Amino acid sequence: MDLFERQWSSYRAIVDHNLMEHREVAAATAAVLEDWLKQRPEDAPPPRMVDLGCGDLALLAPLLRRLPLGNYTGLDLAPPVLPLAQQSLGPVPYPTQWLEGDLLAWATEAAPITTEPAPQLRQHPEPGQSVDILHSAFAIHHLSDQQKASFLAAARQRLSPDGVFVWADVFRPSGESRQAYVERYIERIETDWQPLNSDQRRHVIDHLSSCDNPADRTAIEAVAEEAGWRWRWAWNGAHRAEAVAVLTPA
Numbered sequence: 346m347d348l349f350e351r352q353w354s355s356y357r358a359i360v361d362h363n364l365m366e367h368r369e370v371a372a373a374t375a376a377v378l379e380d381w382l383k384q385r386p387e388d389a390p391p392p393r394m395v396d397l398g399c400g401d402l403a404l405l406a407p408l409l410r411r412l413p414l415g416n417y418t419g420l421d422l423a424p425p426v427l428p429l430a431q432q433s434l435g436p437v438p439y440p441t442q443w444l445e446g447d448l449l450a451w452a453t454e455a456a457p458i459t460t461e462p463a464p465q466l467r468q469h470p471e472p473g474q475s476v477d478i479l480h481s482a483f484a485i486h487h488l489s490d491q492q493k494a495s496f497l498a499a500a501r502q503r504l505s506p507d508g509v510f511v512w513a514d515v516f517r518p519s520g521e522s523r524q525a526y527v528e529r530y531i532e533r534i535e536t537d538w539q540p541l542n543s544d545q546r547r548h549v550i551d552h553l554s555s556c557d558n559p560a561d562r563t564a565i566e567a568v569a570e571e572a573g574w575r576w577r578w579a580w581n582g583a584h585r586a587e588a589v590a591v592l593t594p595a
Contacts, residue, residue, distance in 0.1 A: 352552075353426075355545040360403060362540040366582045370482065370513045371404040373580035373589040378412065378478065381509045391415030391439065392477035392508075397448035398422070398484025401429040405482075409434055414478075416440040420451055448484055449492055452499035475505040482513040486559045493560055498572040501594065510574070510592040518585050519563040526586075527554055533584060559586070570595070 360367045385392075391413055396402075399419030402409065409417060416439050419430050427443040434441065444451075479500060488496060504510060517526045531550050538546055560568075566576045573595050580589040 351548065355541065355548050356400075357403075358541050358545055359538075359549070362538075364538050364540065365483070365515075366584075366587050367404055369580065369582065370587065370589055371408070374405070374480070374482075374511050374513060375408045377509070377511050377579050377589070377591050378408065381478075382413070385507070393475075394418070394478035394480065395451070395476045395503075396420065397451060397479070397481040399426070399430050399443075400482070401426050402433040405480075406430075406433040406435070410437055414439045416442070418442045418444060420444040420446045420448065422447060448481060449488060449496050449499075452496050452503060454499075454503075475508070476503050477505050477508045479504055479508065479510040480513075481511075483515065485512065486514050486516075486557055489558060490560070490564075493565065494568050494572070497569050497574065497592075501573045504594060506594055508594065511579075512590045512592060514588065514590075515557070515559045515586045516565070516588050516590075517559045517561045519561060521561070523558060526559060527557070530586060562588075 359365055363369075382392075393415050394409075394412075395418045396405070397420055399405075399421050402419065414437075417434075417437070419427065419441070420443075421427060421430070422445065424445045427445065431441070431443055485493060485496065500510065515530075517523065521529075530553055534541075534546055534550055534553075538549070541549070569576050569592060574592040575595045577591050578588060579591045582588060
């Protein structure tokens with residue numbers, strides 16, 4: 346089993362056992378987007394959606410199949426997940442595209458690499474073209490604080506004036522240090538994540554300790570406001586970590 350397969354096995358176990366409340370996150374995301382669509386003018390063109398860190402779309406695909414999108418772009422750093430995402434989504438009545446790329450690079454308009462399974466499609470939206478729906482789940486917390494600020498400033502310029510950004514992720518309670526967050530989350534994994542085997546729990550803990558940098562809630566709201574966003578919390582999980590934020594242009 347290669348590194349990707351081991352990592353993906355751990356990720357799938359987390360999702361399948363709902364250890365990070367992925368089902369609740371998906372339900373909250375659906376509620377936000379369906380409400381946003383109801384408020385759009387009837388003559389508005391079908392919205393363009395970009396999904397940053399799309400993964401395999403196992404939980405989001407049912408929503409995407411019923412949304413009246415104009416097009417959908419799924420971007421992820423891991424090329425092997427893109428065919429899985431396309432398979433999960435299945436046939437839809439709007440164009441789709443699957444890109445290998447970095448979300449910060451996308452926001453700052455660096456062209457990502459177009460990859461299979463849709464080589465005939467160009468990057469969409471093109472750099473400089475606005476997006477109506479921006480979505481990211483459990484990806485932005487890998488950025489440093491400065492990178493998050495850069496991402497929010499750049500993404501604000503990519504979104505249409507009446508667009509919406511749904512950000513599902515882990516966040517730190519206001520004032521909690523990263524180290525305190527990591528220690529608390531590790532205790533949660535060791536205590537409550539028994540559906541994962543010991544190797545899987547160790548892999549998650551190693552990743553958490555070395556790669557995760559969840560934003561402080563109060564601090565990231567202030568950063569977003571400075572970048573031209575309005576912020577509201579649409580859903581908060583049971584563990585003072587997972588949450589869904591909704592950002593709209595101020």
